[in-house]
Amino acid sequence: MARMKFYCDAERCIECNGCVTACKNANEVPMGVNRRRVVTIKDGEPGERSLSVACMHCSDAPCQAVCPVDCFTTTKDGIVLHNKDTCIGCGYCFYACPFGAPQFPSDGAFSSRGKMDKCTFCAGGPEEADNSPEEFRKYGSNRIAEGKLPLCAEMCSTKALLAGDANIVADIYRKRVVNRAASALVSSSSLQQTGFQPTVVPPELEGKATATE
Amino acid sequence: MNKVLLLLCLLVVVPGVQAADQTAAPPPLAAQNVPSPGVDLWNEIRGRDGTDTGQIRTQVQGVDTGVLINKQGQDWREYRMEKLIPNAAIVLGLVALAIIVFRLVRGKIPIRAGRSDHKIKRFSTLQRYVHWTTAILFVALAITGMVLMFGRHIVIPVFGAEIGGTLTYLFKRIHDFAGPAFAVSLVVLVITFMKGNMPKLLDLKWLAKGGGLFGDKHVSAECYNAGEKGWYWIAAIVGAFVVVSGLVLDFPNFEQGRNVMTWYHWIHSIAGVVIMSGAMGHIYMGTVAMEGAFEAMATGYCDANWAKEHHDLWYEEMKDQAVPADSIEQAKGDGLLDHSR
Numbered sequence: 118m119a120r121m122k123f124y125c126d127a128e129r130c131i132e133c134n135g136c137v138t139a140c141k142n143a144n145e146v147p148m149g150v151n152r153r154r155v156v157t158i159k160d161g162e163p164g165e166r167s168l169s170v171a172c173m174h175c176s177d178a179p180c181q182a183v184c185p186v187d188c189f190t191t192t193k194d195g196i197v198l199h200n201k202d203t204c205i206g207c208g209y210c211f212y213a214c215p216f217g218a219p220q221f222p223s224d225g226a227f228s229s230r231g232k233m234d235k236c237t238f239c240a241g242g243p244e245e246a247d248n249s250p251e252e253f254r255k256y257g258s259n260r261i262a263e264g265k266l267p268l269c270a271e272m273c274s275t276k277a278l279l280a281g282d283a284n285i286v287a288d289i290y291r292k293r294v295v296n297r298a299a300s301a302l303v304s305s306s307s308l309q310q311t312g313f314q315p316t317v318v319p320p321e322l323e324g325k326a327t328a329t330e
Numbered sequence: 331m332n333k334v335l336l337l338l339c340l341l342v343v344v345p346g347v348q349a350a351d352q353t354a355a356p357p358p359l360a361a362q363n364v365p366s367p368g369v370d371l372w373n374e375i376r377g378r379d380g381t382d383t384g385q386i387r388t389q390v391q392g393v394d395t396g397v398l399i400n401k402q403g404q405d406w407r408e409y410r411m412e413k414l415i416p417n418a419a420i421v422l423g424l425v426a427l428a429i430i431v432f433r434l435v436r437g438k439i440p441i442r443a444g445r446s447d448h449k450i451k452r453f454s455t456l457q458r459y460v461h462w463t464t465a466i467l468f469v470a471l472a473i474t475g476m477v478l479m480f481g482r483h484i485v486i487p488v489f490g491a492e493i494g495g496t497l498t499y500l501f502k503r504i505h506d507f508a509g510p511a512f513a514v515s516l517v518v519l520v521i522t523f524m525k526g527n528m529p530k531l532l533d534l535k536w537l538a539k540g541g542g543l544f545g546d547k548h549v550s551a552e553c554y555n556a557g558e559k560g561w562y563w564i565a566a567i568v569g570a571f572v573v574v575s576g577l578v579l580d581f582p583n584f585e586q587g588r589n590v591m592t593w594y595h596w597i598h599s600i601a602g603v604v605i606m607s608g609a610m611g612h613i614y615m616g617t618v619a620m621e622g623a624f625e626a627m628a629t630g631y632c633d634a635n636w637a638k639e640h641h642d643l644w645y646e647e648m649k650d651q652a653v654p655a656d657s658i659e660q661a662k663g664d665g666l667l668d669h670s671r
Contacts, residue, residue, distance in 0.1 A: 127371055134389050151390045156398050158374055159384030166371050170398055179407045186495045187482050203495030205502045207478065208582065212592045213407040215399045223583070229506055230582060294368075 120195035129277035132167035136269035143268040144257025172218035172236035180210030206230040239267040439620035448652040449631040474505040571601040
């Protein structure tokens with residue numbers, strides 16, 4: 118069974134915020150809700166790197182563990198979804214999440230928290246019918262049901278943001294890392310130019326990821 | 331073993347042999363140390379010791395948006411799931427058990443001399459209104475707070491996620507709105523009941539004798555005994571912790587970050603369990619534990635013999651002001667009762 122994952126390649130991310138825009142466009146999230154964001158560290162210094170971060174769809178999700186109403190479910194593809202009918206807006210998932218993924222639209226008096234909103238891996242909600250108007254209103258698009266991967270990764274111009282089955286994502290990234298190590302190794306004459314093949318892609322995985330080399 | 335030794339020998343000898351005829355050939359590949367750019371990056375993102383993240387920037391406006399990985403969330407998760415929930419259940423369960431055991435051992439505490447025909451004014455109308463406002467808000471907050479803490483294990487399995495979620499949502503809203511009201515009423519309560527609740531030397535004697543809880547001997551006490559004074563100060567001090575931390579959690583619009591809120595949640599939850607434990611004892615003592623206790627807060631008047639037995643020093647002060655029980659009933663009927671007294 119597939120286990121869906123995001124991975125952001127910091128060596129490739131150029132902080133264009135295209136993923137953020139794609140996410141907002143695909144899911145039509147309300148103002149103030151940022152399912153995805155790009156963070157740059159060492160901005161303007163040597164070693165500057167950017168990373169795009171959203172819900173990482175953890176295997177042992179802290180949000181799921183601490184939720185007082187048990188509103189989270191992990192789908193068979195390993196996507197962590199939450200039910201907005203059950204959610205009470207207490208913010209406990211927001212305290213526990215290391216990535217800052219849960220977002221709360223301000224709701225009512227004293228800007229108390231409304232129902233939580235977070236990245237759904239473009240898989241809609243757990244309870245509404247796939248691609249129904251109710252589902253879109255509550256959770257945004259359901260590209261997974263259409264056989265597509267999340268729009269943020271699909272739109273990434275440098276293919277820094279990878280989304281898909283963990284094995285395929287890991288395979289793509291492993292090839293990149295080996296290639297980079299090899300190029301660093303022979304910085305004067307590139308091994309890549311001489312036909313260096315770090316790995317052989319298994320035929321069953323060929324062309325199945327969102328991005329290829 | 332022999333193979334290992336052989337390998338070691340080769341490792342030592344072979345480079346030496348190579349060095350001899352190696353003049354133009356490039357150095358062996360394995361000898362180069364290739365730094366991984368990922369190592370420093372992930373150390374910086376995790377905020378490990380000796381790393382410098384430099385200036386962090388993000389286009390997304392908001393609190394803590396520049397934090398990529400917040401490690402404190404895991405500490406809070408472990409605290410809530412593995413420490414708070416089981417230990418709170420144990421503490422509250424033990425208090426309930428202690429009350430049941432005390433009831434079985436001691437039974438209901440009667441007025442030994444029987445009821446007298448005179449009553450003494452114990453609480454003013456203002457005090458009673460303040461007390462009951464605080465009490466109702468407190469019970470609402472305690473029940474809704476316990477639902478937030480234990481609800482997943484009780485409410486959701488019993489009612490299902492659909493109804494349980496809606497019910498918990500309602501309870502959470504009650505908790506949010508009763509909280510600030512409780513903050514106000516607690517401040518008024520602390521001021522209203524301050525007179526007579528200052529600790530005195532006499533209280534040590536009362537405590538040393540166990541407050542007369544066990545055995546038949548009564549211990550001298552003024553208007554409030556050390557137990558009542560203790561509850562007053564628990565309500566005031568622990569209550570202040572609950573209220574302040576609760577307000578920090580209740581109003582997320584002042585840009586306090588996640589870590590601030592988890593720290594205040596530690597304070598709020600621990601202080602909440604302490605004050606709920608105290609309240610269980612107070613509610614038991616004030617209602618069914620002894621004859622004549624509840625009517626003092628319900629009507630404002632206590633029985634003269636009850637005062638004599640439980641608050642003897644206060645009774646000596648007040649016995650001249652005792653009024654016949656019938657006259658109170660009558661005055662109430664006529665609407666002549668002096669509430670301001």
